[in-house]
Amino acid sequence: MRSKEKIEVGKLVLERGEYVKGAVDKWFKEIPKEELDKPVIAAFGQELKPITYTPRELYEELKGEIKERKVPKEREAFVSEIMKRYGEAEK
Amino acid sequence: MTRLDVGVFARPDWPDVPVYGRFEYLMDYLFWTGNEVVSYARSMNLNVHDLKRDDATREKVEDELRGADPVFFFHASHGGDNILTGQGMSNLICCPGLHPCPEPNHEVLSDRVIYTLSCSSAKELGPAVIEANGISYIGYLPLLWIVVLEGDDVDAVFKDIWAGGAIALIDGKTTGEAYNWLRRRYEYWISYWEMNPGWEAPIMIWVLQADLQNLKLLGKRDARIRSTQTRVESKIEEEVMS
Numbered sequence: 044m045r046s047k048e049k050i051e052v053g054k055l056v057l058e059r060g061e062y063v064k065g066a067v068d069k070w071f072k073e074i075p076k077e078e079l080d081k082p083v084i085a086a087f088g089q090e091l092k093p094i095t096y097t098p099r100e101l102y103e104e105l106k107g108e109i110k111e112r113k114v115p116k117e118r119e120a121f122v123s124e125i126m127k128r129y130g131e132a133e134k
Numbered sequence: 135m136t137r138l139d140v141g142v143f144a145r146p147d148w149p150d151v152p153v154y155g156r157f158e159y160l161m162d163y164l165f166w167t168g169n170e171v172v173s174y175a176r177s178m179n180l181n182v183h184d185l186k187r188d189d190a191t192r193e194k195v196e197d198e199l200r201g202a203d204p205v206f207f208f209h210a211s212h213g214g215d216n217i218l219t220g221q222g223m224s225n226l227i228c229c230p231g232l233h234p235c236p237e238p239n240h241e242v243l244s245d246r247v248i249y250t251l252s253c254s255s256a257k258e259l260g261p262a263v264i265e266a267n268g269i270s271y272i273g274y275l276p277l278l279w280i281v282v283l284e285g286d287d288v289d290a291v292f293k294d295i296w297a298g299g300a301i302a303l304i305d306g307k308t309t310g311e312a313y314n315w316l317r318r319r320y321e322y323w324i325s326y327w328e329m330n331p332g333w334e335a336p337i338m339i340w341v342l343q344a345d346l347q348n349l350k351l352l353g354k355r356d357a358r359i360r361s362t363q364t365r366v367e368s369k370i371e372e373e374v375m376s
Contacts (some may be wrong), residue, residue, distance in 0.1 A: 089217055094277075118340075
């Protein structure tokens with residue numbers, strides 16, 4: 044169940060990277076296989092190649108960022124939501 | 135003085151990037167949203183000048199803005215810091231800035247209320263339009279995101295919010311009221327997804343929060359695009375009279 048508690052993602056990733064990765068893995072395992080490689084989000088930027096991400100691309104990027112202990116500011120809300128839902132049991 | 139109750143709608147639609155969702159291409163989601171806005175505008179007797187697909191070009195939009203002289207300009211396409219794009223990612227409206235703009239034409243938006251569904255243009259173009267005596271500019275900075283999974287509470291949420299903001303203006307609300315309506319609608323859907331256990335929930339909340347944070351209103355907050363009262367004001371008056 045989702046917690047209302049505010050999560051400091053930067054600090055959490057720095058101090059407990061494996062715990063964060065575990066929650067992200069749990070989230071990824073819940074995604075239906077047929078959805079993994081289809082775009083899930085996109086942005087309407089002016090770049091020649093518009094920005095899109097599949098769930099697998101999001102997961103792979105996030106895994107890399109957690110490994111380097113540095114999640115970009117704009118992605119903290121995403122990690123925070125994953126932690127509220129999938130990080131509870133290991134707190 | 136531009137004409138109230140008149141709107142130019144610039145609505146490109148081309149195969150930009152495949153997304154394999156409800157629609158084949160990303161641009162189709164903005165076209166879908168625009169269809170709802172245009173249809174509502176017509177039903178509310180707004181004088182609609184709808185420039186779709188191949189008509190959504192710099193030349194035709196400039197001609198229509200100068201000819202019809204509308205108070206309202208609706209745009210739904212890709213965008214950059216200093217640019218709104220037209221059909222095929224062409225240069226529709228731009229001011230000097232980050233991306234090449236050999237012939238700035240942002241002053242064509244002077245004395246108008248602009249509602250754009252696009253990325254980034256609230257950074258340079260929006261302020262330049264306001265500086266050139268634009269009335270109000272509702273746009274996004276830096277990015278406008280969408281979740282393209284099909285569902286009444288997934289991709290349709292974005293249509294609901296984005297069309298709703300323009301519909302608020304068509305209903306006679308001020309730009310400030312429309313902006314506040316948009317904020318409340320984002321917050322409503324964030325709350326909805328906070329209670330939803332699906333794997334999509336972290337993505338939906340993240341994207342909705344980002345769009346809410348990126349939503350900008352520049353210029354006047356008390357501007358309207360209608361000459362008549364809002365429907366609520368009319369109803370109150372009718373009740374008082376009876």
